[in-house]
Amino acid sequence: MAGLMGIPKAAQISLNDLIDNCAEIKPGMEVLLLAHRDGLAGTGPNIVDEDAVAWTTSMVEARGANCTVMWIEEPDIVHHWRYPPVVKGAAGAADILLNFSSTLTNEEIEEFRMHMRSADTWNVRVFATTAPLLMSRWAQTPYELVSMIRHCASKPFMQDNTPFIMTDPNGTHLEGKVVVPTARGRIPGVPYGRWRRETGRYVPWPEWVHTQIRCQDVNGIYRFDRMLSWWSVHIGIDPVWQEPVTVEVKDSRIVSISGGPEAAKIKAFLQELEGKVGDKIWAFDTFHFGVHPNAKVSLSECSDEIKRRVIDHSNSCNLHWHLGSAPANDSYPYWVHITADIRHATLKVGDTLVYDNGYLCALDDPEVIAVAQKYPDRPGLPGHQK
Numbered sequence: 001m002a003g004l005m006g007i008p009k010a011a012q013i014s015l016n017d018l019i020d021n022c023a024e025i026k027p028g029m030e031v032l033l034l035a036h037r038d039g040l041a042g043t044g045p046n047i048v049d050e051d052a053v054a055w056t057t058s059m060v061e062a063r064g065a066n067c068t069v070m071w072i073e074e075p076d077i078v079h080h081w082r083y084p085p086v087v088k089g090a091a092g093a094a095d096i097l098l099n100f101s102s103t104l105t106n107e108e109i110e111e112f113r114m115h116m117r118s119a120d121t122w123n124v125r126v127f128a129t130t131a132p133l134l135m136s137r138w139a140q141t142p143y144e145l146v147s148m149i150r151h152c153a154s155k156p157f158m159q160d161n162t163p164f165i166m167t168d169p170n171g172t173h174l175e176g177k178v179v180v181p182t183a184r185g186r187i188p189g190v191p192y193g194r195w196r197r198e199t200g201r202y203v204p205w206p207e208w209v210h211t212q213i214r215c216q217d218v219n220g221i222y223r224f225d226r227m228l229s230w231w232s233v234h235i236g237i238d239p240v241w242q243e244p245v246t247v248e249v250k251d252s253r254i255v256s257i258s259g260g261p262e263a264a265k266i267k268a269f270l271q272e273l274e275g276k277v278g279d280k281i282w283a284f285d286t287f288h289f290g291v292h293p294n295a296k297v298s299l300s301e302c303s304d305e306i307k308r309r310v311i312d313h314s315n316s317c318n319l320h321w322h323l324g325s326a327p328a329n330d331s332y333p334y335w336v337h338i339t340a341d342i343r344h345a346t347l348k349v350g351d352t353l354v355y356d357n358g359y360l361c362a363l364d365d366p367e368v369i370a371v372a373q374k375y376p377d378r379p380g381l382p383g384h385q386k
Contacts, residue, residue: 007055010135013378014128015059021143022205023096023124027064032094033057034087034101037073039129045076045233046102047307051131056098068094076103078234079276081334083112092119100129102310106202107337108230110328116201125204127311132301137379138311139206141294145380146207148371149316150291153210153362156352164215164349166287166319168223168342169357170244176218176252178349206295208314210288212322218252218284222321224340228313229306231338235269237262239309247323247340252285254323266338270323273336277326281336289319289345289355293363294379317358319345 007015019025035053038044053069060067074084083104091097092115106113106123116123128139156162157178166174223246229239243260257267274281295315302308312318320339328335347355354361362368363381372380 007058008131008135010140011055011131012059014134014139015056017140017143018056018124018126018128018205019059019063022203022207023098023122025060025063025065025096029065029095030093031060031065031067031096031098032090033060033067033069033098034091034104035069035071035129036101036103037071039100039102040071045229045306046100047129047302047304048100049130052129052134053100055131055134056126060098065096074103079332079334081109083109083115088115091116091121091123094121096122096124099123099125102129102230102307105230108334110333110335113202121201123202125202125208127204127206127208127314130302133297136297136301137294138292138297141206141292141379142371142375143205143207145368145371145375146292148368149293149360149362149365150207150210152365152368153289153291153354153360155362156349156354157213159350161216162350164347166345166347166355168345170223170225170342170344171246172221172223172342172345174218174220174222174249176215179214179216206292206314208292209290212286212288215285215287216252218249220249222247222249222284222340222342224320224342226309226341228320228337228339228341229309232309233306235265235338237265239306245340247284249284252283254282254284266323270338273324273326276332277324277329277336280326281324283325284321284323286322286325287320289360290314290316291360291362292316293381313339313341316360316363317343319343319347319355 035048036046039046039048057067070090104112128134133139160180162178164176164178223244225244226240232239241262245259245263247254248256257263270281292314293316295311297311318341320341323338323340324336326336344358345355346357
């Protein structure tokens, strides 16, 4: 569909992809767009601007859907994150939630995730929340292409008990076995990376990371110098630092954490969380990785370090493990999702090379290349030949 007057062509390309191919908005649908005033003012983590909201609203209404915009001001209080009742009521009445919030997340807040499922409301987590981000190569990359990368990257993880070896030039060396779970909505015969779309009511846009991969018998050393900034803010560290943190792992359990000041703060934070979620805070049994080949934006496109790290986390070179695998509980209704990111992994699963020094080999899959060729005028797989 053609865009509307006053919306730059680059933003039209991105929004057409969001509305038609990701959210799949149809005439008559009730669409709720949620955004934070603190992000608009530049005083909080929920970076947004009025142009992005207005453009998205216009494009949704052009499809014949009804779009309601809700601006909220909700403090971000560590260990006491809320799903505001007013938002809950509005989201439950919508067909689609276009979620411009960085703090109200499907990944961390259990009440929010479960309500979206029970209300039968699609939650589309929108990461491109400003005009410059909507016009970036990252947002203009075809959603179909990145979804296919995610789909093809899942192929090596379909068999239980497949051994893996993971290394990185920073000194990381881990060995273990991949475990394909039988719960959480597994669909027999459907590739691992497609489960979320088929069983949940949640999709990110632009497409973000591969489905989490459970492991067992993990042993070795893991070193990292960055993490997803949702939790780094609450730990009290920058999302990227100079001296790597070293984690020693025995039998899928963290047995030591060492390094500079970031290591000490991470360890103290995990110890605090142990009193809330139990011993599984020390589990080391889950990793996954970004799938977007163009997930990088410039300072001129986004001056906020926290937001840029969120985007960078989804780059196809970025692999991360979870520090802890503790589920939410009645007294602490949040999923602990502290990540440990590396950028130059080499990963072999069985006989299949999944990563080669930070290069996601699924980018060379014929199915991926075929989709890229459908969009010759859009950002695609720059330099994908090794």
